[in-house]
Amino acid sequence: MSIPDWQDTTLGTMKRAALWLITVVGEGNTFTKEDVIKAFPGVSQADRRVRDLRDFGWQIDTNREDVNLDQHKLRFIKPGDRVWEPGKGSRPGSKITHTRRREVLANDGHFCRSCGITPGETYEGSYESAQLDLARRGVKQLDGTEVVELVSECKRCRVGGAGKANDIAVFLGAVQSLGALERQALAGWVEADRREFSVVERLWADYRTLPSESRAKVRQALGLGD
Known part of the structure; x- marks a missing residue:
């Protein structure tokens, strides 16, 4: 199904931002606040509308989620709801007091x-x-x-x-x-409303996070072979 033109000014800024991310930035690529300002000249808080997309399932990482990003960059990971479609770009009572x-x-x-x-x-x-x-x-x-x-x-x-x-x-x-x-x-x-994990459960959780080479060393130390 075709999608609208992100430059269509009859659409709201958040909807246009979603379309801009898909068609201009692309999944997995980075962009900056300055890129947003250039894409939406004269539109106040356009960068905030980009952030609002997270409330609709869009994954946009900063250096808090991706340590490889510097503080000025964001990465568009994946889209969420098709907010440009009727009924999908707004939620009743979306503002949290x-x-x-x-x-x-x-x-x-x-x-x-x-x-x-x-x-x-x-x-x-x-x-x-x-x-x-x-x-x-x-x-x-x-x-x-x-x-x-x-x-x-x-x-x-x-x-x-x-x-x-x-x-x-x-x-x-x-x-x-x-x-x-x-x-x-x-x-x-x-x-x-709490669960205390045992030592062996915490060790298992730590083991699962190890790279494959390190997991192999642990298996060898436990006598499990290759």
Whole structure:
């Protein structure tokens, strides 16, 4: 299906920015704020409209997500919703008030619900400090309807998890399939809203992040051969 011309001024700036990213910048390529200003001369806050695309599942990385980028560059990773199509470029109540933001952060315990990191905490293996943000998450309800809810996430998880959705019925169905002891353990984690990982689980997580050469050395040390 053909897409509109990004220079069509009858479209809103965010829609034009989405089309500009697809047709001019291209997936995987970088651009700067100056590039945005040149592409949309005389348009105030055009760079902000580019950032707004993240709320619609578009992945646009900065040096917070990609350490290979300098502070002036952004990288267009992948598109999200086709915001130029009718009904896809706006969301009712999309502006989050300060009161609502504080409420969500408090309800979520002031930590990232995806990775558990807290504001100001340094990501393991880096010098980058975490910043909490709010992400919009589509959640399919028990009656089959889907609603968009807010959840606290660090900016790294928010970008990487763009477009993620949840299904309550599927989740509860999986819970019902658990044995009694597993369900008891899960209930304890849910009640505490925390789970402490054992040493062996943390080691497994660390092992999975190793490059293949280093994984081979670990396997050899454990007597597992090649």
